[in-house]
Amino acid sequence: MCDVNVFVVKNGVEEKVLxxxxxxxxxxxGIRLVNIFGEERTLKAKMVLYNNSEKRMLFQSF
Structure with missing residues:
Protein backbone atom coordinates (compact mmCIF):
# COMPACT_ATOMS: atom_id res chain seq x y z
CA MET A 1 0.00 0.00 0.00
CA CYS A 2 1.03 3.58 -0.59
CA ASP A 3 -1.01 5.24 2.15
CA VAL A 4 0.73 7.92 4.21
CA ASN A 5 0.60 9.44 7.66
CA VAL A 6 -0.21 13.15 7.65
CA PHE A 7 1.29 15.65 10.08
CA VAL A 8 0.62 19.38 10.58
CA VAL A 9 3.07 21.92 11.98
CA LYS A 10 1.37 24.40 14.33
CA ASN A 11 3.47 26.93 16.24
CA GLY A 12 6.62 24.94 15.46
CA VAL A 13 5.23 21.64 16.78
CA GLU A 14 4.43 18.62 14.57
CA GLU A 15 1.15 16.88 15.27
CA LYS A 16 -0.08 13.67 13.63
CA VAL A 17 -3.46 14.40 12.05
CA LEU A 18 -4.46 11.19 10.32
CA GLY A 30 -8.73 23.65 2.38
CA ILE A 31 -7.21 20.17 1.95
CA ARG A 32 -9.48 17.13 2.39
CA LEU A 33 -7.89 13.92 3.68
CA VAL A 34 -9.57 10.51 3.66
CA ASN A 35 -7.94 7.39 5.09
CA ILE A 36 -8.46 3.72 4.21
CA PHE A 37 -11.09 3.41 6.97
CA GLY A 38 -13.21 6.27 5.60
CA GLU A 39 -12.20 8.79 8.29
CA GLU A 40 -12.04 12.36 6.94
CA ARG A 41 -10.34 15.59 7.99
CA THR A 42 -10.15 18.97 6.29
CA LEU A 43 -7.09 21.12 6.94
CA LYS A 44 -6.53 24.82 6.38
CA ALA A 45 -2.89 24.31 5.49
CA LYS A 46 -0.35 24.10 2.69
CA MET A 47 1.80 21.10 1.85
CA VAL A 48 5.44 21.38 2.92
CA LEU A 49 6.89 17.89 2.46
CA TYR A 50 6.02 14.50 0.98
CA ASN A 51 8.40 11.62 1.70
CA ASN A 52 7.29 8.39 0.03
CA SER A 53 9.98 6.21 1.61
CA GLU A 54 8.85 7.29 5.10
CA LYS A 55 5.16 7.28 4.08
CA ARG A 56 4.93 10.77 5.55
CA MET A 57 3.33 14.04 4.45
CA LEU A 58 3.79 17.34 6.26
CA PHE A 59 1.53 20.40 6.10
CA GLN A 60 1.95 23.90 7.54
CA SER A 61 -1.14 25.28 9.25
CA PHE A 62 -2.40 28.75 8.27
Missing part, protein backbone atom coordinates in the same frame (compact mmCIF):
# COMPACT_ATOMS: atom_id res chain seq x y z
CA UNK A 19 -2.90 7.80 9.61
CA UNK A 20 -3.23 5.61 6.52
CA UNK A 21 -4.36 8.47 4.27
CA UNK A 22 -5.34 7.24 0.83
CA UNK A 23 -6.93 10.37 -0.70
CA UNK A 24 -5.76 14.00 -0.61
CA UNK A 25 -7.67 16.65 -2.52
CA UNK A 26 -7.97 20.41 -2.60
CA UNK A 27 -11.46 21.64 -1.69
CA UNK A 28 -12.81 25.20 -1.18
CA UNK A 29 -12.33 24.89 2.62
Missing amino acids: ENVDLIEEVPD
Whole structure:
Protein backbone atom coordinates (compact mmCIF):
# COMPACT_ATOMS: atom_id res chain seq x y z
CA MET A 1 0.00 0.00 0.00
CA CYS A 2 1.03 3.58 -0.59
CA ASP A 3 -1.01 5.24 2.15
CA VAL A 4 0.73 7.92 4.21
CA ASN A 5 0.60 9.44 7.66
CA VAL A 6 -0.21 13.15 7.65
CA PHE A 7 1.29 15.65 10.08
CA VAL A 8 0.62 19.38 10.58
CA VAL A 9 3.07 21.92 11.98
CA LYS A 10 1.37 24.40 14.33
CA ASN A 11 3.47 26.93 16.24
CA GLY A 12 6.62 24.94 15.46
CA VAL A 13 5.23 21.64 16.78
CA GLU A 14 4.43 18.62 14.57
CA GLU A 15 1.15 16.88 15.27
CA LYS A 16 -0.08 13.67 13.63
CA VAL A 17 -3.46 14.40 12.05
CA LEU A 18 -4.46 11.19 10.32
CA GLU A 19 -2.90 7.80 9.61
CA ASN A 20 -3.23 5.61 6.52
CA VAL A 21 -4.36 8.47 4.27
CA ASP A 22 -5.34 7.24 0.83
CA LEU A 23 -6.93 10.37 -0.70
CA ILE A 24 -5.76 14.00 -0.61
CA GLU A 25 -7.67 16.65 -2.52
CA GLU A 26 -7.97 20.41 -2.60
CA VAL A 27 -11.46 21.64 -1.69
CA PRO A 28 -12.81 25.20 -1.18
CA ASP A 29 -12.33 24.89 2.62
CA GLY A 30 -8.73 23.65 2.38
CA ILE A 31 -7.21 20.17 1.95
CA ARG A 32 -9.48 17.13 2.39
CA LEU A 33 -7.89 13.92 3.68
CA VAL A 34 -9.57 10.51 3.66
CA ASN A 35 -7.94 7.39 5.09
CA ILE A 36 -8.46 3.72 4.21
CA PHE A 37 -11.09 3.41 6.97
CA GLY A 38 -13.21 6.27 5.60
CA GLU A 39 -12.20 8.79 8.29
CA GLU A 40 -12.04 12.36 6.94
CA ARG A 41 -10.34 15.59 7.99
CA THR A 42 -10.15 18.97 6.29
CA LEU A 43 -7.09 21.12 6.94
CA LYS A 44 -6.53 24.82 6.38
CA ALA A 45 -2.89 24.31 5.49
CA LYS A 46 -0.35 24.10 2.69
CA MET A 47 1.80 21.10 1.85
CA VAL A 48 5.44 21.38 2.92
CA LEU A 49 6.89 17.89 2.46
CA TYR A 50 6.02 14.50 0.98
CA ASN A 51 8.40 11.62 1.70
CA ASN A 52 7.29 8.39 0.03
CA SER A 53 9.98 6.21 1.61
CA GLU A 54 8.85 7.29 5.10
CA LYS A 55 5.16 7.28 4.08
CA ARG A 56 4.93 10.77 5.55
CA MET A 57 3.33 14.04 4.45
CA LEU A 58 3.79 17.34 6.26
CA PHE A 59 1.53 20.40 6.10
CA GLN A 60 1.95 23.90 7.54
CA SER A 61 -1.14 25.28 9.25
CA PHE A 62 -2.40 28.75 8.27
